[in-house]
Amino acid sequence: MASFHPLVASRVHLSPLLPTPAAAAAASFHRRRFSAIVAAATAPTTTEFDFKTYMGERAVAVNRALDAAVPAGEPPAALHDAMRYALLAGGKRVRPALCLAACSVAGGREAWAMPPAAAVEMVHTMSLVHDDLPCMDDDDLRRGKPTCHVVYGEPIAVLAGDALLSLAFKHMADVDSYPADVDTDKHAARVVRAIGELARCIGSEGLVAGQVVDLEMTGSTETVPLDRLEYIHLHKTAALLEASVVIGAIIGGGSDEQIERLRKYARSIGLLFQVVDDILDVTKSSEELGKTAGKDLASDKTTYPKLLGLEKSREFAEKLLCDAKEQLADFDKEKAAPLLYLANYIAYRQN
């Protein structure tokens, strides 16, 4: 069996995600820096893991579930159209993939986690729709397209967000959403626990809290201290990534100890996700990002690059990636491969 270096596979399979020469150069720079860490980290030693195919297949399956969950053309048509517009606008489906992968690594069948995987994407979409509103971040562009309120108006955008949020819970609670081979005796208790995790990550302990503190900081003249910045990101970004992983692990039947290790993994990649987002905002164009670039800079928003500088921000990202991978060490290597690659992907993504 050939010795395997995950970043070789990353380079091979992620290459279509790195289209511009500048991006490729940046990625190569990252790879060199990261290589020492990654060599020491857990890596699948069996067949080469095809991350691009893995993500592509999951995105197709998740999109199918999302498409089926929101009926096209049914009344009220404007509401369903707006929900579908926001939900099916593309996106890499990172959160659902994390949920599915965590279910598998915790010992479950991946299909068991499809309903919660769709649910976390609904919650993510809802938070984007509401955060983009004129009274919030006032963003006109999202995933390269006009935002929901630009197309459907503010009232429908608010209501589509509300409907997506409740649909997430409806979808998770619907027994008919799950395959027949779930462990019937334990399934309901797992679903209740998973719903609790999802609900917790949205409100005043999660997404919403992060957005509130973010809004308070925006336009403020004082420099935001690092711990406040971390609070925002842990709530606004990491909380839902954490919930995605933890929910998958719960539905997969993971032990409490496994669930907590995966929670730590998720917290690290959650913060990593935002640090990389901040870096991308100052290093990429709007076209490359599919959303307004340089917005943080223009609005004088505190970001990791602003607070730490670009170099130290990249070092922090390295540390977070390393921390995340450490948590995967004791899991089955083959089953943990998707989570390892997802961590790499979040670190090296270009948009």
Next chain:
Amino acid sequence: MASFHPLVASRVHLSPLLPTPAAAAAASFHRRRFSAIVAAATAPTTTEFDFKTYMGERAVAVNRALDAAVPAGEPPAALHDAMRYALLAGGKRVRPALCLAACSVAGGREAWAMPPAAAVEMVHTMSLVHDDLPCMDDDDLRRGKPTCHVVYGEPIAVLAGDALLSLAFKHMADVDSYPADVDTDKHAARVVRAIGELARCIGSEGLVAGQVVDLEMTGSTETVPLDRLEYIHLHKTAALLEASVVIGAIIGGGSDEQIERLRKYARSIGLLFQVVDDILDVTKSSEELGKTAGKDLASDKTTYPKLLGLEKSREFAEKLLCDAKEQLADFDKEKAAPLLYLANYIAYRQN
């Protein structure tokens, strides 16, 4: 045992809720009209039921649960303050009372249903906060106080609504919210089913759908047909009242047949609630209602009085009250008393 007429008790115990002579006259008019129906309907034949004390005690318990569910002063303070402002602004707690009463009539202990009872009030509050927004109904007054966005601003009002919605599910899913004597083997499955009911009544099959169609109709020059008006009310108002009752019945361990009978009861009182609301809007002052009166008329909104006239609207209310009471006939009379009185209360309330 003395023969018992529920409206005699209503007159005694509801009297403090009917403060003005005009209101008393109207109520007396209603009572005469309703008496034939009520005489034929199920009524408790044991001791007189003290509805006012019943509602007062439940409101105190529900307010305590709501107060505990949203920590005062914890960061982010603005968010928690806004949630508490909207949630603890008074209100009659009709939905929680329905939930608790349905749990009891279905055979459970009322305390089992306290977490979902608090949850339905959170959802109700969230829908009020979002519906009041400037981009929606643009209402400045609610329960006699400035609306949430007037006090805390639009962004916090949107986010407080989102946080209340997710808190409802968190609260229902949290096993620690429930008393220790719930039927452990069946509890998780009941909670999952109840969460599904709650989620369904919010989104594109419930509150949100009703609000979307309501917004579409507002300002439209065409006359709204009766079936469209009923669609709005069944979704905007009846759906959550239905969920409140059904969730209570599920948590109480009711049979499928009992749950469906209670669902029918709830649909009737749900529509009744809105018909009475429409009637009150044209017959009461802002001061009496604690919200802007005559708003429907001023905005040329289609209402039952506009479509059917006041007299026919009252007849329709009578029919709905009668339908609701019929569904209670086969339940234990003493346990069903609160639901019977709640139906009367919804029919005869003055604000």
